[in-house]
Amino acid sequence: MAPWGERLAGVRGVLLDISGVLYDSGAGGGTAIAGSVEAVARLKGSRLKVRFCTNESQKSRAELVGQLRRLGFDISEGEVTAPAPAACQILKERGLRPYLLIHDGVRSEFDQIDTSNPNCVVIADAGESFSYQNMNNAFQVLMELENPVLMSLGKGRYYKETSGLMLDVGPYMKALEYACGIKAEVVGKPSPEFFKSALQAIGVEAHQLLSM
């Protein structure tokens, strides 16, 4: 691998993940990862454009940013690219009214979205809300549509909490795909459109980017 000086030569912007990079989530708001508060401050004081790009979909941006600010990070809502607002934009553009199979913590992001008489399903890391009943509701909505649209906020397999490994949204996306014989549209990493929207927000091209 090329030395840092060389690798950074053409770099104009930095995308920073949040969970596992800036902080570890957990009870009581989680803990900042050593050195990360200072690293963010230095990056924002440099000539580099900084954008926070996360697949967090159990919390609204407001809640996430509040948590990070309490840990000492210099971060505001407008600097965060997250799947829920990205999904809202797509829903509006395409006139889609979702059945929401999501965590209550992120529901406020969808406040402006019409969810009456649903013509698509949006699933996110819903945790305990992944009940049989809720999954079956989502399934029934999809089966009644001529062109079923399933939008998944990320497709992670699992993540780690202090209590152990936890199923993420991906397995439940696969379950609905198999049940309905369809393919989900993934909003969030690793979707190229999602990265592009983060880049557009800071006016940086992909080849000018450092992502971590």
Next chain:
Amino acid sequence: MAPWGERLAGVRGVLLDISGVLYDSGAGGGTAIAGSVEAVARLKGSRLKVRFCTNESQKSRAELVGQLRRLGFDISEGEVTAPAPAACQILKERGLRPYLLIHDGVRSEFDQIDTSNPNCVVIADAGESFSYQNMNNAFQVLMELENPVLMSLGKGRYYKETSGLMLDVGPYMKALEYACGIKAEVVGKPSPEFFKSALQAIGVEAHQLLSM
């Protein structure tokens, strides 16, 4: 297609499905499909060997047979090939101790099975028991095993109840497969081993069989 006389010439045995063929399940024990009680009686009075082969895995054979007998069918437990007892035989042969993600109605079939310190997972059409917590328990068991074994009783996508379409075991099997990066072993139809065990029970070869 050849006429019936010709098709039946070499036939020595008949495999009969149960749900949707003999009866429609539903509230109050379901209803016999018109003509099916008499058809079973005639088949059993003929020279043909008869075996009932079902993927039913929400009920024990005892409960299923009791229900069918109340509807007028001449059927006994020993005439039924079902996934739960087939799975029990495999578990015993291979020294496997399952974490059971199953419906309470079929739990009695596993009475003789050691479930302490599990070294595999068995999932079946568990209905409401497909909670996030239970799915996560099954996932955690699999992730702690060096050679994770996931046994699925059938792999149906969904079935119909009077209240609407219901998710079957298949989508949940797919969820765990994706989460753990493994492939499930399916016990029940359409697994060839399952059909073979039904044929062995009546001493009939595959080419001598009529299945419906």
